[in-house]
Amino acid sequence: MGETKKAHVIVIGNAKGGSGKSTTAMHLAVALMGLGRTVASIDLDLRQGSLTRYIENRRAFADRRRVELPIPEHTGLAPSTFANRHAARVEEEERLGALIERLGSAVDAIVIDTPGSDSVLSQFGHSWADTLITPLNDSFLDLDVLARVDGETLRISGPSQYAEMVWEQKKKRAKRGQRATDWIVMRNRLSSLNARNKRVMADVLGELSGRIGFRLAPGFGERVVFRELFLKGLTVMDLGGVAGGSPLTLSHVAARQEVRALVAVLNVPPLDVPPLATVPATE
Numbered sequence: 001m002g003e004t005k006k007a008h009v010i011v012i013g014n015a016k017g018g019s020g021k022s023t024t025a026m027h028l029a030v031a032l033m034g035l036g037r038t039v040a041s042i043d044l045d046l047r048q049g050s051l052t053r054y055i056e057n058r059r060a061f062a063d064r065r066r067v068e069l070p071i072p073e074h075t076g077l078a079p080s081t082f083a084n085r086h087a088a089r090v091e092e093e094e095r096l097g098a099l100i101e102r103l104g105s106a107v108d109a110i111v112i113d114t115p116g117s118d119s120v121l122s123q124f125g126h127s128w129a130d131t132l133i134t135p136l137n138d139s140f141l142d143l144d145v146l147a148r149v150d151g152e153t154l155r156i157s158g159p160s161q162y163a164e165m166v167w168e169q170k171k172k173r174a175k176r177g178q179r180a181t182d183w184i185v186m187r188n189r190l191s192s193l194n195a196r197n198k199r200v201m202a203d204v205l206g207e208l209s210g211r212i213g214f215r216l217a218p219g220f221g222e223r224v225v226f227r228e229l230f231l232k233g234l235t236v237m238d239l240g241g242v243a244g245g246s247p248l249t250l251s252h253v254a255a256r257q258e259v260r261a262l263v264a265v266l267n268v269p270p271l272d273v274p275p276l277a278t279v280p281a282t283e
Contacts, residue, residue, distance in 0.1 A: 007040070007104035008268045010111050011129035015162035016145050017116030019135040020188045020219075022050035023226055025113040027259045028133075030235045032268070033070035037108040041072040042099065044125050045115035052076045058233025067242040069233075072111065075099060079121055089120055096124050109268055118165060127169040129181045131266055135188040135219060138201055146185070147208050154200065156208055163212050182267055185209070186219035218261045225255055235259070 010028060012021045029039045043051040055074045062069045077096060080088035103110050112129075114122040126132060136142050143149060148157040159167075170181050185205065209216055220226055225236060236255040240248045 007107050007110045008130050009100065009128050010109060010131045010133060010266065011114060011125055012112065012133050012135065013114045013122065013126055014116060014134050014145055015118055016142060019137055019142065021135055022054055022113055024133060024135050025051050025111050026054045027235045027237065028263065029072045029111045030070055030237050031259050031263050032109050033072065034237055039072040040103040040107045040110045041074045042110060042112045043076040044121050045113060046076045046078050048115065049076070051113040054230055054233055057231060061233045069238065069242065073103070073107065077121065092121050093124050096121065100128055118161065123165060123169060126166060127172040132166065132181050132183045134185045136185055137189050138187050138198060143201065143204065146212065149204060154204060156204070156211065159212050183214035184217045184265065185214045186217045186262060188219040189222045217265045218258060220258050223251060223255050225252060
């Protein structure tokens with residue numbers, strides 16, 4: 001299948017749950033729409049269904065308050081029900097490819113949320129990534145998703161199963177004649193404290209980025225606001241606008257800046273992001 005789509009495909013992927021994939025996907029979709037881009041979203045993790053529920057909550061909030069909110073065209077793609085594993089793989093790959101081709105002819109960007117497991121559907125999703133974003137909680141437990149690190153010396157002994165999977169999907173893209181995936185690892189839920197663990201994580205990730213081929217990008221801080229907006233289907237980009245609510249705090253403004261900083265490092269052409277304001281990262 002050749003590259004006939006026009007949309008830039010952004011895949012949010014991590015083999016571990018609880019890394020903030022759905023929050024990242026929703027905030028990216030809304031932020032891109034706020035910049036005038038047309039966006040579609042795909043949920044490949046219907047067992048958990050976090051992104052799907054997030055968007056359902058957003059539609060319900062808009063209906064209840066009678067306000068207009070930017071909402072991506074959303075599709076949830078379920079795994080194949082075929083008992084034969086080979087037939088199931090073929091069907092899943094064909095359905096996802098056809099969906100991306102259809103959506104890609106109508107929108108500027110497609111944001112795909114993947115399961116926190118190494119499923120076949122997740123692998124296919126990764127193979128379509130023009131940009132792959134891996135949210136990574138700032139801990140050595142989560143670093144294990146990317147590489148094996150010696151506990152005594154902090155030396156990297158080798159890539160993880162997830163990193164190897166990403167490499168395999170990059171090769172699949174090459175066979176389809178598509179350009180190489182731009183892999184971005186975003187350090188998520190960063191503490192404002194300049195702790196030793198934070199500095200060591202930065203050193204290890206800096207070394208690892210050159211070895212397995214990803215870019216480091218700013219992520220989202222450990223802020224309550226990112227968690228509490230899910231039930232309303234809102235993002236920090238909505239606060240203070242038609243969504244109403246209390247006045248923006250410094251923490252809200254800083255959270256918005258974090259989202260815009262992530263969008264700014266994406267190679268989604270054409271994407272002109274206004275310069276960031278300097279805001280203290282305080283809670």
